[in-house]
Amino acid sequence: MKTTISVYAAFFFISVLSISCHKDSDVLGGTFSKVEEYMDICPDTALYILNSIPNPDELRGKAGADYALLMTQAMDKNYMKFSSDSLIALALNYYSVDKREPDMCAKAQFYYGRVLLESDKAEEALGYFLAAKEYFKSVRNYKILALIAEETGKISRKQKKHAEALADFRGAFAIHRQLKDSMGIVRASLHMARSFLFENQWDSSHYYYNYALELTELKKYPFEISILHELGILYRSMGDLNAAEPYFLSAYQKESDEEKKYMECLSLGYLYMQMGRVQDARNYLKMSMNSTHAYTRIDAYTYLYFLEKDIDNFEEAIVYHEKADSITNAMEAVNSGELITQLQKQYEKEKLQNDNLRMKIQYTSFTLWSVVAFLAVASCMCYYYCKNREHKNKIIEIESQIKENEEQIKCYQQEIDEIQKSKKQMLEENRMLEETRLKVGELNGKIILLSMQNKTLSGLLKELGGELTVGVSSEQYISAFRLLLAIREGTLRGKLSDGERYKLLSLFDLLYCNYVTRLLEKTPSLTKRDLEICCYLKFGLNNEELARIFQTSSDSVTKAKGRLKGRLGISSQDDLAVYLGGF
Template sequence: MANRLKLILNLLLLFCLVACSRNTNISPLLKEAEGYMNERPDSALLLLDSITHREDMSKEQNALWCLLYTQAQDKNRIEHTADSLIQIAVNYYEKTDREDRKMLAYYYCGNVFYDLNDALQAQDYYLKAYKVGKNLDEPYWLGRLCANLGTLYIYQELYQPALDFQKEAAGYFLQDEDTVSLSMALRNIARIYVCENQLNSAITYYSKALPYTSGSHALYISNELADAYGRVGEYGKGVFYARQASALTQTTDDSCLVSLTLGDLFLKQGIIDSAYHYLSFCRRSTNVYTLKDTYHSLSQLEKYRGNLQTCLFFLEQYETLRDSVEKQTYKESLSRLQNMYDYQHVEKEKESYRQEADRKTNYLYRFLGITFFFLLLVVCIVFYLFKEKKKKEEQLNQSLRLQEQKYRDSQQYLAERNATIAELSRKAEVADDLKMQLDMMLEVVNKKIAGDTSGSIGCTQTFFTSDIYEGICKEWKKLDCEQWLEIVKWIDHVLYPNFTYKIKMVYPSISEVELQVCCLTKLDIPVSRIAVLLSMTSQAVSLNRKRLYKKLTQQEGTAKDFDKCISSL
C-alpha cells in the first residue's frame, strides 16, 4: 500500500514538472512574439503557430496567445473569419486590471467584427477600447481607435460624430509624429466636408494633408483637391493640382481618373478641345464609376457642341452604367441595413430575455416568501399548481412566439416587395420623362433643319460670288490666318456643315496645312492655285493629297481618289 502511494505521488510530481516546464517555455515565446509584432509581424505569427500545446497553458498565457495571434493576423492583413479567439482574450482581460491589454483586446475585437461586416458590433468594441484608452498615455492606439470610429460613423452617414473622431485622431497622430496616418485622417476630414458640401473646409484639410503624403496617396489627395477647387469655381488651381496628380500616375486607371478631373475642369471653362482630349482618354478605364462619370461629361460636351446624336449615345452609355452602380449601391445599402437590424434585434432580444428572467425570478421569490407561511400540504399543492401553470405558460409563449415570427416574416416580405415595386415604378416614370424630353428635343431639331434648308442654297450662291471666293481663285498671293478662319466658317457653317469636324474625327492628328488642303480641295480649287496659296509646289500638294487619302481611308490611292473621298464627305 505504501509503495503504491509513493508511485502515485511520484507520477503526480512528474506531471507537475512537465506542466511547469511547458509553461516556462511558452512565456519567453510569447514575449518574443510580442517584441516582433510591430516590425516583423510575419515572424511573430510563425512563433505563435509553433506553440502546439495550448491545452497546457495557463488562462493568462492562453488569453495573451489569443490576443497576440489576432494582432499578428491583423498586421499580416489576414482577414478574420471568426471572433472565437479574440473573445477568449476579451473575457479574460475584462476581469483583470491590465488596462493596456484590455484596450488592445477590445480594439482587435472591433477589427474582427469589422472584417465580419458587423459594423455596430465593431463600433461597440471600439467605443469600449476608446473609453479604456482615454486613461492611458497611448496616442498611437487612440489615434487608430478614433480613425476607425470615424470611418464607421461615415459608413452609417453620421457625419458630425465622424468628423469629431477624425479630428481627434489627427491630434493623436500629430502627437505621435505618425505623418502617414495623419495625412489619412486629414484626408478623411476633407471627404466628410465634401459629403456635407462644405467645399472650402474640404480644400483646407486636403491642403493640410498634402505635405504629409507621398506615393499613390498623394495622387488621390491631389486629384480630390483639384475636384474640390473645380466645384468652387477656382479652375486654375484645380488644373494645377490635377497636373500634379497626373505626374504621379502609374496605372491606366489612375491616369483615367486624373484625366476625368482635368476633362471636367476644362469643360467647365469652355475649353472644349482639351476637355474632349482628356475625356476621350478616360474611356480606356476599367473602373465602372470612372466610366459612368466620363460618359456623363461627354454627353454634356456633345450637347454643348450641338451634336445631339452623339450626345444621346453617350447618355445611353451613362444610363446603363448608372443603373449598374445603383444596383450595387442598393445591394450594399440593404446589406448594411440588414446588419444594423440584426444587431438591434439581437440586443433587443437579449434585453427582453433579461427582463423576463428578472421578472420571473422576482415573482418566484415573492411566491416562495408567501407560501413559506402555509402548511406543508398547502405548499405541495401550490407548488404542483405552479409547475402546471408554468408549463402551460411556456407552451402558450412558444405558440405566441411562433405566430409572431410568422407575422414578422410576412411583414418583412411585404415591405421588401412594396419597396421593389415602388423603385421599379419610379424608374419607369423617370424613363418615360426622359423619352418625352428626347422626343421634344428631336422635334425641335427637325424643325430647325427644315427651316435652315431653304436658306442654305442662297448662302451657297452668295459665297461663290463673294470677294473671299474671288480672292481664293485669283487675287490672294498667300493664305493668312484671318482668311483661313473666314474660309473655315463658310465651309463648316454654310457650305458643308461640320466638314472640318468630320475630317478631325477620322484623322484626329491632322495638321493645319493638311486641313487647308482638304478644305481647298472641297471648294474645287485647282492644284496650282492651292500650291500658290499654301506656298508650296504642285508636286508637294499632290503628295499631300495621296498621303491624306491613306490617312483618311487606311488604303493606298491616288490624288484623284483623295478628291473623290473629300467630295463624298
Template structure:
C-alpha cells in the first residue's frame, strides 16, 4: 500500500514539474481540477507562477481566489491575507460570473473571521448567498450556511445557528455531499449539548455515525466521538466517555483540536477519581500556545488540586487560570480597540478620498464650463468675421463696378463732346471745312483712340470673367472648384452685361454668393442639365436650389423663376 501511495505521489509531482505552461489561465484550469482531490498539488502549481504581481484583470482575480482557496484547504490559515482575496472580490463585484463572485465573497468571509472581524465576515457570507441565488452551487451554499451558523453559535444565537445548520443539510442533500451533512449533524449536536438536551445530542450523533458506515478515517469521525463522550459523561457514564475520548484523540489529525479532547478526558478521569491520569491529560494541554486553552488547563488543575484537598496548589492554579483569562480578555479588548482605530483610519482615508474626488469633479466641471464658454466665444467671433468678410466682399464688388462705370461714363462724355465738335465743324462753310480738315482728322483719331481705350478697358475689366464663363459653358470648370477671385470676376462680368444685375440682387434681396451664382447662371440661360454639371449634383438637388432661391426672392409659386430673372432688373419708364 505504501509503495502504491509513493508511486502515485511521484506521478503527481512529475506531472506538475514536467508540464509547466507559460499561460497562467492554463495553470488555473489544472489547479481547479486538483483543488478538491489534491489541494497540496494545487498549491504547488500556483507557486510555479514566478511573477504573480504582473498578472492583470481576470487572471489576477483568479490567482487571488485560487491561492486563498488552496491555503485554506492546506490549513495554512496564518498565511491568509484579506488584501489578497479582496482583489478577487473587487473584480467579480460587477462581473456576470456569479459562481466565482460568490466563492470570492465566501473566502473573504472566512479570512476576516480568522482575523476576528465577525461583522465583516457575516456580511461577506450573506452577500455570497445573495450572489449565488439561482445558481446550482449547492455545496458552496451549504458551506456558507454552515459558517454563518458558526458565527451565530459563537455569539450564542443558538436558534439562528440551528436554522443555518438545517439549511446547510438541505443544500448538502441537493449536492449529494454526505460529509457535509455529517458535519451539520455534529454542529447541531454541539448546540444541544450546550443546552443539556442529551437525547437530541445522541440522535444527531447517531445519525452522523450511520452515514459514516464505520469509516474511522473520516475527518469528522473524531469530533463525533468527542461529542458522544461528552453526552456519556453528562449522563454519568464516565468509563464509556473515556473510551470515546481516547478514540477521538487517536483518530484526530488536526493538532489544534486535540487539547480540547484531553480536557474532556481529564475531566472524566477526575470524576472517576483517577487523579494521576487526569493530571497527565492536563499537563499535555500546557504545551498549547492558545491562552484560552492554557487558562482552561490551569482551571482544571485548580479543580483537581481542590479534589485532592491541596488548597495551596489549588489557589495557585486558580490565580494562574484567572491571570491567563485576564490576559486573553485584555488581548481581545486590545484587538477590538485596534480594530476600531483601523476602522476609523479607513473611514478617514475614505473621507479624504471623497473630498479629493469632489474637488477633482469640481475642477473638471469648471474646465468643461470654461471650454464651453470659449467655444461659444469663438463661434461668435467666427460668425462676426464671416459677416464682416461678406460685407467687405459686397463693398469691394460694388466699388469695382462703380469705378468701371465712372471710367466708361467719363470716356463716353468725351466721345459725345468730340462728336458734337465734329458735327459743328462739318456744318461750317467749305472753306472752313478745308481749313478745319486737319483738325477733324485729329479729333477722329482721338475718338478712335478713346474708343480703343474703352474697349481695352472693358476687355481688361471683364476678360477674366468672360474666360470663367467660357470654362463654365464648356464644362471645364465647376462651381465647387471656383476660387473666390474667379467667382468675383464672373459676377462682375454678369453685372456689366445686364445693367448691374448682381449688385441689385445683392442690395435688394441680400443674397449670399451661392444664390447670386445660381441667379447669374439662370440669367445667362443655363439649362437644368447644365446646372447639374456645374454644381456636380443631381437634378433634384438643382430643383431644391432653385426653390430656395425663389423663396429668398419672395416669389409666389405661380411665378416662373427663369422668367423673373430674365426680365430683372426692369427699366423704370420716364
C-alpha cells in the first residue's frame, strides 16, 4: 500500500513539474517572439527585453541557442562591440547539430560572420557569409541576402577589390529597392558612395551621397551627420575646400554627442589649416584637444604642431610636438602593457587548455584501456560460457542419441525374434511355392509335348480320313513355341506381327506360371515393349537377339533395359536378367 502511494506521489510531482516547465517554456517563447517583432523597428527595445530575462546563463538547449542568437543580433543592430564570439558560437553549435531548423542555423552563420568581421577576421567571416548565402538563396530570403551582400562588399573593399565590392553593393541596393526598404537603400547607397570615393569617381560618389542624404532627411534616419561629414571629405578630396566647409560645419552643429563633436572640430581645424585660415584652424583644433580619446588629442596636437611651424611659431610648435609625443609614448606603453597582459592571458589560457587537453587525453586513455580490459574479460567469460554450454549440449545430445539407439536396438531385436519365429514357416512356404512352380512348369511342358503329339496325330488322322483336329489353344502355343525356337536359332526373318507378339506373351504366361500377369500386378505402368523385354530376358535371350527381334541397335536395347529398371524399382547397378530370372 505504501509503495502504491509513493508511486502516485512521484507521478503527481513529475506532472506538476512538467506543467510548470511547459508554462515557463511558453512564457520564454512569447518573450522571444516579442524580441523578434521589435528587432528591426526598435532594436534598443529588443535589447532591453533580452536584458530583462533573469538568469540567461541557466538557459539550455533550444532556449539557450535562441537567446544567444537574438542577443547577438540585438547587439549588432545597436552598434555594440563584441568582446568575443562565445555567445554566437553557442547558438551556431546547437543549430549545426540540430538539423530541424536550417533557417536558424543559416542566420547563426551570418551573425557569426559579423562577429568575426568585427574582430578583423575577414577571411573566416567570408566563409560563414557564403555558407549562409547558399541557404538563403535556396529559400529566396532576399532581405538577408541583401545584408550578406553588404557584408561581403565590405570585405572586398577592405581587401581593395573595389570592383567586386561595388558589384556586391549594387546587388544589395537592387534588392532593397525591390523590397522597398528605405533604410537598406540608404546603407547600400552609402556603401556605393564610399566605393566610388576610393576609386576617385567623384560624380558617382556625390550622386549616391546626395541620394542617401535626401532619403535620410525624409525618413528621419540617424545617418544625416555621418553623410554630411563624408560629403565634406568628398569635396576636400576633390580639392574644393570651400564646398567642403558647409558640410563639416553642418555636421558639427547637428552633432549632439560631445565626444563625436570633438571629431568634427578636428576635421574643421584640418580643413581650415588647408585653407590657410590659421585662427579658425587654431580654435577648432584647440577645442578637439579636450577629447577623452587619446588618438583624437594626438591628431589635434600634431595638426597644431604643423600649423604653428608653418607660421614660424617654433616655440608653440615644439610644445605641441612634445605633447603629441608624450601621449604617443604613453599610449605605446599602455598598448605594450595591454599586449603583454593579453599575451599573458593568452599564454595562461593556452596552458589551461593544454592541461585540460592532457587530462582529457589521460582520462580518455584510461577509459579506453578500461573498456578494452572489460571487453577482453567479458569476451573470455562469454567464450568459456558458450564453450561450457556447447559442451553440456553435446553431452545431452549424445546421451539422448544413446537412449534413442538403445530403444531402436530393442525394436530391431524384437523384429529379429519375430523374423526368426516366422523363418521356418517362410522357408516351408517358399519350398512349397518352388515345388508348385516346378510342377506347373513340368505340366506346361507336358501340355506342349502332348499338343505337338496331338498335332502330329491329327495330321495322320486327317490322312486316314478322320475328322478330329487339334484345339485352338494348343495350335496357338505350338506356333508361339516355334517362333521362340526360330528366335533362339537366329532363323527369324522379318519383323514380328502383333499377333505373333501376343502368342509369345501368352506362351510365356503359360510357361512361367502367369509371368506376364504377375508383372502387371506388380507394376501396372509397364508397356507392351517392357513386357516383351521381360519375357525374352526370362527365356535367356541376350542383347543381340533382342536387337534382331525389335530390329534396332544393341545400344538402344541397353537404354530400354535401363528405363525398365526404373519402372520396376530396382537399382541401376543390379542385373535385370538375374532379377527377372528369379521373379
